[in-house]
Amino acid sequence: MATVPPMQPATAYRRPQRRPSRAVRRARHRAILVVVCLGVLVVLAFAAFRPDGRPVVGAGAPAGAARLLPPPPPNGLVVASADGLQISIPVNERVVTAIGYHGAGEDAVALDPVGRQANEGIAARLFHRIFGGGSSGVAYYLLGGGQGPSTGALDIGAASGTDVYAPVDGTVVALRDYLLNGKKYGSMIDIQPTSEPSLVLSVAHLEADPALTVGSALTKSTSKIGSVVDFSGVEKLALARHTRDAGNYAEITVHSTAAPQP
Numbered sequence: 452m453a454t455v456p457p458m459q460p461a462t463a464y465r466r467p468q469r470r471p472s473r474a475v476r477r478a479r480h481r482a483i484l485v486v487v488c489l490g491v492l493v494v495l496a497f498a499a500f501r502p503d504g505r506p507v508v509g510a511g512a513p514a515g516a517a518r519l520l521p522p523p524p525p526n527g528l529v530v531a532s533a534d535g536l537q538i539s540i541p542v543n544e545r546v547v548t549a550i551g552y553h554g555a556g557e558d559a560v561a562l563d564p565v566g567r568q569a570n571e572g573i574a575a576r577l578f579h580r581i582f583g584g585g586s587s588g589v590a591y592y593l594l595g596g597g598q599g600p601s602t603g604a605l606d607i608g609a610a611s612g613t614d615v616y617a618p619v620d621g622t623v624v625a626l627r628d629y630l631l632n633g634k635k636y637g638s639m640i641d642i643q644p645t646s647e648p649s650l651v652l653s654v655a656h657l658e659a660d661p662a663l664t665v666g667s668a669l670t671k672s673t674s675k676i677g678s679v680v681d682f683s684g685v686e687k688l689a690l691a692r693h694t695r696d697a698g699n700y701a702e703i704t705v706h707s708t709a710a711p712q713p
Contacts, residue, residue, distance in 0.1 A: 522546050524616050527672040530589060531562040531605055533705045536647040538562070539671055540607055541618040541654065541701055542679075548608035548694040550589060554597025560650065560705040561600035564591050569693070594689040606656075606700040608690050611681035615657045615701050617669035620645040626665060629655050629680075637680035642669060648708075655702045656680055 522543035530550065531538045540547065552564060566589035593601055609615075625641035638659035642652045657677035669676065682688060683697035691698025 521614060524614075524675075525672045528589070529565055530591075530607070531564050531602075531703075533560045533562050534647060534650060536619065536644050536650055536652070536705065538605070538618045538652070538703060538705075541615045541672075541676075541703070542607060542609045542613050546609050546613055548610070548696055548698075548700075549606075549690050550591040550608065551594040551606040551690045551693065551700075552591060552602040553594040553604050553606070553689065554599045554601055555604035555704045556597070557599040558706055559599050559603030560707065562602045562605055562703075562705065564602060565589065566591050568593060592690075592693050596689060603704060605703040606690050607703070608694050608698065608700045609679050610696060611679050611683075611699045613679045613701075614675055615654065615677045615679060617642065617671050617674040617676055618654070618703060619652055619669075620671045621652070621669050623663060623665055623667040623669065624651065626659055626663065631685060634685075636682060636685065638677065640676055643708075651706050651708055653704045653706070655704075656682060656699070657701050 522545060525540050525543050527539045528544055529537045530540045550566075552562065569590040570592050594606070595601070597603065619642060621642040621644040623640060624643045625639075627639045627641070628635045629637045629639045637655070637657055639653055639655040640657070640659055640663070642654070644650055644652055654676060656679065658680050659677045660675050663676055667674075679699050679701055681697070681699055683691070683699060688698035688700070690700050
């Protein structure tokens with residue numbers, strides 16, 4: 452009987468693999484690029500909806516023993532203007548915690564902020580983020596509240612005890628107690644600016660320097676006029692919503708000499 456040798460199993464047919472065509476590779480690259488671009492846009496849109504960083508002007512106190520020393524006088528950075536009068540930050544820029552504006556009565560002169568509004572509307576922020584425009588520089592907040600112009604009072608945030616300097620060149624024309632509910636909390640200093648004698652600039656929420664008297668001549672960013680008073684225990688400070696501390700500040704208002712002082 453003849454023996455038939457065993458047959459080898461047939462090898463399954465495999466279709467030869469082909470590399471994707473150039474058109475397919477291009478389509479994949481475009482898809483990856485679209486995904487990356489969409490991710491970037493999402494990140495930018497998310498950033499537009501977030502509040503700006505808390506540091507407003509300075510980069511924080513220097514390291515080492517310099518932390519124990521009082522900050523030097525400010526550098527004269529202009530933060531606002533009023534009827535041609537330029538107003539400089541009255542404390543050293545690196546210790547500023549936040550800058551805010553609010554109403555201060557119908558007779559207060561509206562101040563023109565220099566910088567960008569940190570809490571502007573979401574739509575405006577997103578528009579500026581995508582298409583550009585808007586102001587740059589020092590960030591400020593509109594705090595609301597008070598009567599009169601929404602920028603009638605300028606609050607420069609700084610810790611209590613911080614040295615305050617003259618925000619303009621001028622002459623002290625009045626030194627008054629700052630009264631709240633019949634109690635004295637520091638002083639209010641009225642300054643007649645050299646460049647705009649028809650205006651009176653008032654600084655409050657500070658304890659006047661003992662050497663200051665009516666008639667004292669002041670030099671912007673050089674003449675010390677007092678130090679920030681702690682109001683956190685007697686007032687709810689709106690600026691505290693935008694700082695990491697109690698929200699104390701030096702307050703600046705401007706009035707016409709023809710208008711009654713507060």
